[in-house]
Amino acid sequence: MLIFSISCSKKAIDPEPTFPFTAPEQTGDGWEIVSLDAVGINDIPLAKLMFRLDTTTEHHVHSLLIIKNGKLVFEEYFPGDKFNLAQFTGETGFDRNDTHNLCSATKSFTSALIGIAIEKGYIESEEQKVFDFFPEHTDLLSESPEKQNLTLKHLLTMTSGLEWDDESTSYFDPLNDMNRLFHSSDPIRFILSKNFVHPPGEVFEYKNCNTNVLGEIIRKASLRRLDTFSEEYLFSTLGITDFEWQMISGNVVFCSGDLRLRPRDMAKFGYLFLNGGVWQGERILSQDWILKSIHGHNEFTDYWFDSDGYGYQWWLWRDINGVALNAYAASGWGGQWIIVLPDCATVFVMTAGNYYTEEQLTIQTILTEYILPAVAE
Known part of the structure; x- marks a missing residue:
């Protein structure tokens, strides 16, 4: 009291x-x-x-x-x-030593890491095409050639136009796109295979899928997983030693939320x-x-x-x-x-x-x- x-x-x-x-x-x-x-x-x-x-x-x-x-x-x-990750783990008396789940505030950190990757020369600019980093998924372009126009800037500004729905149903619903992402054997392909509901750059729609592609672009460009990249180029300089990124599957870091x-x-x-x-x-x-x-x-x-x-x-x-x-x-x-x-x-x-x-x-x-x-x- x-x-x-x-x-x-x-x-x-x-x-x-x-x-x-x-x-x-x-x-x-x-x-x-x-x-x-x-x-x-x-x-x-x-x-x-x-x-x-x-x-x-x-x-x-x-x-x-x-x-x-x-x-x-x-x-x-x-x-x-x-x-x-959608679970309560018990009450605590929070103090300065406790980490906290940032949820979607994580997105601003991922964006900053893209900026650092550009400054370090790993990425040309935010105008670079998304599929430049995913040659293994270019077969998706034959089904939807307009995806070739998708850029990092579209992802950063939430104007990718990709179809994504993780709001109309619970995250625990098998039809929820976030649920499907976490159960996918290839999370990035799952995102990039989505249809367009708007041409890139035209309509703002806040979607978690955009940020998660950005994190994987950093890994492909720098050959460092996002958690390692963030420690080397951001957190270590800020004197931040207590942090935790969540994983989607395999080597894919969940970078649209849940950073602690x-x-x-x-x-x-x-x-x-x-x-x-x-x-x-x-x-x-x-x-x-x-x-x-x-x-x-x-x-x-x-x-x-x-x-x-x-x-x-x-x-x-x-x-x-x-x-x-x-x-x-x-x-x-x-x-x-x-x-x-x-x-x-x-x-x-x-x-x-x-x-x-x-x-x-x-x-x-x-x-x-x-x-x-x-x-x-």
């Missing part, structure tokens, strides 16, 4: 809750730790947030972290159910983007790739948690709940978020367990009523 007090004065009409904030613990994991005051954060909205969580039953929030000006200033954890990381390490990834691709003086991603990643290649209205655009596997916001907002986010099922707020020099990370329950506190509310008022400059 969290402990709160009420700060009052004779003129106060609405007493403000206070919370005994302490700086996050210094662990030598690469984060500089300072107080909220040191970076000019208003702690009143955060105290209100903590009070609301303490008085909300089954909020299912597992962690909240704030990076401001490159420093870890706020870190809180809450008990909840561990979750892995500590929330502190999720925040490192967000700050890498906020800081122009540089971590502690070492460049990992090019500024050009970051700009492409957070550019609105697809624009829409209120598609996913009020998002209004999609980049290279990043969700984009211009406003939320009527509040002007310049932000981009890695987002995953159940309430997994890495949100970058460039105008406030802030990265906000949340993990949660709203997998099969309605959210008691939406990300829109958390951002507009608590986080933005706290970090606004």
Whole structure:
């Protein structure tokens, strides 16, 4: 149980809750730790947030972290159910040492690894044709010649046009495409053999199949499986040692979801983007790739948690709940978020367990009523 007090004065009409904030613990994991005051954060909205969580039953929030000006200033954890590949594995008191299932926030990591593969020369560019990497599947082109036009950019922007349905039925249904993917002897061929429902590049449709092909392209181009590639070129430089990718079958990594990381390490990834691709003086991603990643290649209205655009596997916001907002986010099922707020020099990370329950506190509310008022400059 969290402990709160009420700060009052004779003129106060609405007493403000206070919370005994302490700086996050210094662990030598690469984060500089300072107080909220040191970076000019208003702690009143955060105290209100903590009070609301303490008085909300089954909020299912597992962690909240704030990076401001490159420093870890706020870190809180809450008990909840561990979750892995659609299974609950028991309640735990989450802390900074626990990895968490990122669900579809994984996609933003896979996109970044494509950018790194291009920078390292393994891939020419995102305009390269998908079937360049899969000569063993070119027989599929005789049945559908237009597939020759499919590029990495189409996969990155979710505009491949490939038929895919993992939403209308349960993942446990044998007819569900995700279920079929995990039971396929050749997962990539299963995806590439799908028919087009739209010409490539014309229609945005958020589909897990696109990202999983990207991961296998990295393996074919670099001769490194995605988990090995990510460790060598991304995680090791960020000082991330505790991570886990899930497998589909054989050597195929499941890279559209279920990557497990500590929330502190999720925040490192967000700050890498906020800081122009540089971590502690070492460049990992090019500024050009970051700009492409957070550019609105697809624009829409209120598609996913009020998002209004999609980049290279990043969700984009211009406003939320009527509040002007310049932000981009890695987002995953159940309430997994890495949100970058460039105008406030802030990265906000949340993990949660709203997998099969309605959210008691939406990300829109958390951002507009608590986080933005706290970090606004």
